[in-house]
Amino acid sequence: MKEEVLVFGGGISGLATAWNLHKAGIPFKLIEKQTETGGVISSEIVQNTVLDFGPNSLRDRDGSIRKLAEEVGLKDEIIQISEAFKTRFIVRNRKLQALTPSPKTLFTSKVISGKGKLRALAEPFISKGTSNDESVGAFLERRIGKEAVAYLVDPVFSGIYAGDIYQISKKEILPQFAENEQKFGSLMMGALRTKKKKSEIKPMVLSFKKGIQQLPEAISGKLSDQILNEEVTGVRKKGNGFEVETSEGKYEAAKVISCLPAHSLSSVLRGFDPLLSETLRSIDYAPMLSTQVVFNKDDIELPQSGFGFLIPRKENIRLLGAIWKSSIFPELSSSTSSHFTLMIGGAHDREILMDDIQQIEQQILGEFTELMNTSAKPEVVKSKLWRKAIPQFHVGYESDRQKMDEAEEANPGFYIGGNYRWGVSVPDCVKAAEKLVQKLS
Numbered sequence: 301m302k303e304e305v306l307v308f309g310g311g312i313s314g315l316a317t318a319w320n321l322h323k324a325g326i327p328f329k330l331i332e333k334q335t336e337t338g339g340v341i342s343s344e345i346v347q348n349t350v351l352d353f354g355p356n357s358l359r360d361r362d363g364s365i366r367k368l369a370e371e372v373g374l375k376d377e378i379i380q381i382s383e384a385f386k387t388r389f390i391v392r393n394r395k396l397q398a399l400t401p402s403p404k405t406l407f408t409s410k411v412i413s414g415k416g417k418l419r420a421l422a423e424p425f426i427s428k429g430t431s432n433d434e435s436v437g438a439f440l441e442r443r444i445g446k447e448a449v450a451y452l453v454d455p456v457f458s459g460i461y462a463g464d465i466y467q468i469s470k471k472e473i474l475p476q477f478a479e480n481e482q483k484f485g486s487l488m489m490g491a492l493r494t495k496k497k498k499s500e501i502k503p504m505v506l507s508f509k510k511g512i513q514q515l516p517e518a519i520s521g522k523l524s525d526q527i528l529n530e531e532v533t534g535v536r537k538k539g540n541g542f543e544v545e546t547s548e549g550k551y552e553a554a555k556v557i558s559c560l561p562a563h564s565l566s567s568v569l570r571g572f573d574p575l576l577s578e579t580l581r582s583i584d585y586a587p588m589l590s591t592q593v594v595f596n597k598d599d600i601e602l603p604q605s606g607f608g609f610l611i612p613r614k615e616n617i618r619l620l621g622a623i624w625k626s627s628i629f630p631e632l633s634s635s636t637s638s639h640f641t642l643m644i645g646g647a648h649d650r651e652i653l654m655d656d657i658q659q660i661e662q663q664i665l666g667e668f669t670e671l672m673n674t675s676a677k678p679e680v681v682k683s684k685l686w687r688k689a690i691p692q693f694h695v696g697y698e699s700d701r702q703k704m705d706e707a708e709e710a711n712p713g714f715y716i717g718g719n720y721r722w723g724v725s726v727p728d729c730v731k732a733a734e735k736l737v738q739k740l741s
């Protein structure tokens with residue numbers, strides 16, 4: 301069978317790519333090895349509470365998620381995050397310390413000491429450093445000092461990106477900050493002098509009434525005739541196009557778009573482009589364990605409503621953080637329960653791949669209940685281990701990116717998408733898919 305385009309992978313990157321091909325009227329087939337699409341997006345309803353084991357909320361800055369959701373019939377299923385999300389907590393000395401959105405919080409919060417605050421505020425007077433790539437940790441220690449990095453930057457990067465700030469690249473993760481240092485000599489001056497582009501669309505943090513998985517389900521529901529449940533095993537050039545080998549047979553296509561994780565594409569490309577295959581294999585992924593816990597509402601009290609808390613690695617607590625799911629999306633929990641998402645693992649704790657999951661659950665539940673000041677036992681505990689959860693953009697990632705560009709140039713009709721190419725958030729993947737199809741068509 302000859303296709304115009306074959307898309308590999310039915311995570312959100314592949315599905316959003318397929319949806320854009322469908323809208324552009326370009327014939328295609330999408331190949332996904334699992335029976336369910338969505339990749340790491342995974343929601344389940346237990347005792348009337350929606351458990352999201354992958355992404356828990358989508359930060360839709362420019363409306364791309366809302367547009368896609370509307371196109372696939374989910375307009376009335378969107379739910380907006382509550383105002384509670386603006387208050388976040390950081391653990392210091394085993395106590396939750398609030399950070400509110402007000403700039404005053406920098407002075408009043410107990411997250412960093414007076415000395416640490418003075419050092420951070422001296423940032424405009426610190427001389428400009430190198431423009432070469434360096435780690436986010438080294439870069440920000442130079443600018444705002446060790447304490448602010450340990451208690452503000454590290455928990456965000458460990459909890460959200462599952463990363464190690466002393467390995468991830470400033471140029472990849474904080475390109476605007478890196479540019480502002482070179483241009484204005486200071487991040488604070490840069491923030492004051494760079495005019496924010498005003499968007500006509502109001503940013504929104506959102507989810508869906510039955511969890512984030514509703515989005516990939518709705519897309520694949522519209523494209524079911526174009527989805528093949530097979531595993532891509534190899535690719536080679538044939539004539540002006542490509543021959544693709546799968547677990548079930550062979551297909552020919554004029555163009556192929558990979559939206560597979562880097563390690564999967566690496567295996568597929570072994571015979572086709574050994575050099576790129578090697579580069580892709582070397583891209584590090586951090587593991588994550590997502591543990592969902594549901595308590596009886598009367599058994600657990602929040603200090604105040606908020607997004608949840610993050611834990612600096614300096615605190616020597618295994619848990620990375622907790623999202624207070626029923627505080628930010630009350631619609632997703634039953635009226636009698638309080639639901640939390642606990643995150644464990646990341647680049648600092650690869651032992652989660654070896655340890656017994658039930659033992660980890662016991663350990664982190666102990667840590668969580670101590671921090672939440674309760675001795676209550678949860679009614680539901682359910683975990684999902686993502687062995688290769690989130691790609692890590694290490695220092696020097698620029699050269700990997702360049703090799704991907706070169707491979708695309710050397711093989712017209714071959715495109716690489718997916719979260720390790722343009723950004724890991726679901727909105728990043730959706731926007732990248734739109735651009736990729738524009739480039740192709």
Ligand SMILES: Cc1cc2nc3c(=O)[nH]c(=O)nc-3n(C[C@H](O)[C@H](O)[C@H](O)COP(=O)(O)OP(=O)(O)OC[C@H]3O[C@@H](n4cnc5c(N)ncnc54)[C@H](O)[C@@H]3O)c2cc1C
Nearest residue numbers: 309311312313333339340354355356532564719724725726
């Ligand atoms: C625990 C966790 C929490 C997160 N939280 C958030 C959040 O709150 N907000 C946010 O915006 N983002 C979050 N993210 C990031 C975001 O969810 C992911 O980056 C994004 O969903 C990745 O989509 P993808 O399609 O690029 O990759 P994937 O979801 O990995 O999809 C790849 C697909 O390819 C398929 N595949 C693999 N090999 C083959 C093969 N050989 N043949 C055919 N198919 C194959 C897989 O089965 C899979 O379906 C989180 C991620 C994780 C893991």
